[in-house]
Amino acid sequence: MEQKIYKIGFIGMGTVGQGVWKHLQNNQDHMQSRFGAKYELAKACVRDVNKKRDIVITAEQMTEDPYDVVNDPSIDIVCELMGGTGKALELTLAALKQGKAVVSANKAVISKYGAEIFATAEKFGGKYFFEASVAGGIPIIKILREGLVANSFSHIYGILNGTCNYILTRMERENAPYEAIVEDARKLGYVEADESLDLDGWDAAHKTSILAYLAHGVWASPEKDMLVSGIRGIRLEDMLWAKENNSRIKLVGSARKYGDSLSVAVYPAILPITDVVANVNEVYNAVALNGDVVGRTIHIGRGAGQDATASAVIADIADALKTLTSGASNALSVAKDEKLHFAALDEISGEFYLRLEIKDQAGALASMASVFASEGISIELLQQKKHDVEGRAWLLLTTHSTNEAAIKRACENLEASDLTFDKPFVLRIFR
Amino acid sequence: MEQKIYKIGFIGMGTVGQGVWKHLQNNQDHMQSRFGAKYELAKACVRDVNKKRDIVITAEQMTEDPYDVVNDPSIDIVCELMGGTGKALELTLAALKQGKAVVSANKAVISKYGAEIFATAEKFGGKYFFEASVAGGIPIIKILREGLVANSFSHIYGILNGTCNYILTRMERENAPYEAIVEDARKLGYVEADESLDLDGWDAAHKTSILAYLAHGVWASPEKDMLVSGIRGIRLEDMLWAKENNSRIKLVGSARKYGDSLSVAVYPAILPITDVVANVNEVYNAVALNGDVVGRTIHIGRGAGQDATASAVIADIADALKTLTSGASNALSVAKDEKLHFAALDEISGEFYLRLEIKDQAGALASMASVFASEGISIELLQQKKHDVEGRAWLLLTTHSTNEAAIKRACENLEASDLTFDKPFVLRIFR
Secondary structure (H helix, E strand, O other): OOOOEEEEEEEOOOHHHHHHHHHHHHOHHHHHHHHOOEEEEEEEEOOOOOOOOOOOOOHHHEEOOHHHHHOOOOOOEEEEOOOOOHHHHHHHHHHHHOOOEEEEOOHHHHHHHHHHHHHHHHHOOOOEEOHHHOOOOOOHHHHHHHHOOOOOEEEEEEEOOHHHHHHHHHHHHHOOOHHHHHHHHHHOOOOOOOHHHHHOOHHHHHHHHHHHHHHHOOOOOOOOOOEEOOOOOOOHHHHHHHHHOOEEEEEEEEEEEEOOEEEEEEEEEEEEOOOHHHHOOOOEEEEEEEEOOOEEEEEEEEOOOHHHHHHHHHHHHHHHHHHHHHOOOOOOOOOOOOOOEEOOHHHOEEEEEEEEEEEOOOOHHHHHHHHHHHOOOOEEEEEEEEOOOOOEEEEEEEEOOEEHHHHHHHHHHHHHOOOEOOOOEEEEEOO | OOOOEEEEEEEOOOHHHHHHHHHHHHOHHHHHHHHOOEEEEEEEEOOOOOOOOOOOOOHHHEEOOHHHHHOOOOOOEEEEOOOOOHHHHHHHHHHHHOOOEEEEOOHHHHHHHHHHHHHHHHHOOOOEEOHHHOOOOOOHHHHHHHHOOOOOEEEEEEEOOHHHHHHHHHHHHHOOOHHHHHHHHHHOOOOOOOHHHHHOOHHHHHHHHHHHHHHHOOOOOOOOOOEEOOOOOOOHHHHHHHHHOOEEEEEEEEEEEEOOEEEEEEEEEEEEOOOHHHHOOOOEEEEEEEEOOOEEEEEEEEOOOHHHHHHHHHHHHHHHHHHHHHOOOOOOOOOOOOOOEEOOHHHOEEEEEEEEEEEOOOOHHHHHHHHHHHOOOOEEEEEEEEOOOOOEEEEEEEEOOEEHHHHHHHHHHHHHOOOEOOOOEEEEEOO
């Protein structure tokens, strides 16, 4: 019997799609021998068939209608690389319902509609693959689901947005302000068209919610269940403070258990320089997992870019081929802890760094201190620094262990008072 | 139809075996829901059924004859956790030939008989699993075989022996000599009964040969095809030199391609402190992989110990259950590069650090220099240091890029000369 040739279709032929196409085309013999199966690059839905591309693709292989891919009965594997959450969901579900394998790099659609997608996949043979959705260069989905399957995770955290890490790395290295570096990152094409996805932490939040789901079986909505803040507002004063205190600022996605409550969050955090994660720079991502059996493991790789993400998509295609050849299911077996609830702010304890823009006048410090005291917040370190503007000063301080609710109230009280010029700027301290 | 309960048998109930048993027993509901399959801890072959153990196990579950496990037709999965290469091979092959799944933590037997084991496994359904054989806490086999399947690897290197890393970490941190720390490590039970496995690099060599096989499809024999040296002979002078040069000494396993030649080796190397791997301390392991598609990825986790290894064995049991329930094969699809050969010494280029114990007399340095010059080796840095013994001096030097053959000849010539008191001590420099 002749060996079946599995047909692969693409929806979306942007940077990642072209990367996958290129590698699968150029190294077909090598890939087939590693996959243990044969494949054909059958069809690709593109936005404009007439656009010039860097890959070898014929007019017959291209279409502008995604349903030419999804509804083609000869296509076995659909790679959804278009992004977005509306049409992507519709096409994903349509492909799954036809029993096709779907490979996706789309963290936004998984974070928002994961429950529906995974349920549909399970119903129709469990053929949904999404390694490329989180930390392209790190096979973290596979590590979490399979390699560390024996573990429950008290804490998962890491650097999940390469663009923000690039910006923070350059700010620190060049002692250059946020706006200048962001502008450079824009020119290099590192910042997504919808800038808020990167800079305000939403992209990292999508990825964090996926990791939290895999570990704990619950879907945290970035808007409703998560603390999400990005890197806007970080100043060189903060970076200098971190440096002087043997630390570094990183945008961190975190899923942490406090007893039966789970805090899923994204925020800039201060990490001790002795933490390997603090030393992961440029566009690299890192994920640290604290498992109850294995202990601490850390994984580092490129966070984005054509090739790192292509590597993950190709790994998923390999897994999809294994599922197709064996008839096995890749359905998730996520163990849900029924007692688990999302942590209320007063359940999330920790130490905090605050930067306040205060009036440089007698009594300001005393009034400030009383705001913290009234919330039961105890100050650990405090430093007043010169401000560029006459009559203002920067006040940098860290707290002893307290909780998110107390910090939130203190910040609101300070903002409402006439003691500060702006909202207090808050960083979480990781130990 | 009632769900099948898969029976698991153990051969070897030492530290790791008891760890696996304990976790599978204590968290059975949770594990079963994550595995998507039911299991029973059916039988364990132990050395002495009367020995007191920390786990809950009945007399009926124990045997002293491994064939009671291997030949029991009701047993689906055999965990080979006995170690060694003779009996372990015989039992592994016997179990595979009966179509059982075999899970192994035995790097020695895989490194020596991998070709035979994998061929037998493939013939009888592809049910051999060995995640725990390399870097227990890091699912590196899965990462290499599956997660990064799209890649060819120009260089894989890492810290693969937790005991040596523990010793080096403490020597450096406490400025304490090798013998004192080794003695401590012995007392803590960190050093294998056959000390040479750890201290002379053979254990790391077994693991490196497994990684090299997975990446390149060729079996490097530690004795015949690999450069293998351990941590004996490292002195505080070397550690101090490394520190002064922003570096750190680690016992490194490395599989590196130079064109069509592959160098598979284990040796203490000098790593720049900016390399994340250099910052992995204590009993932790690290593996850095340079893939042609994904770029550089690094993975860190505990190298040994009951729980880290148990985590890997349990992950393999989960994969074995998936293979058994689906009837799929887990046979390796390793792509072999037919042009690849093991590198001859003159094909392995690099920079070297040498420490020589020389006669502290006029002309010694000049004679020494001419030995290097006659091999075309160019010195980069050179430092003469005080020796405890009158009339002797330490000479520390580094070379510009040269090759292993030239260094070997220079060392032999120095040893044969009357210029030095002992064999030159060599470290490889990683950039």
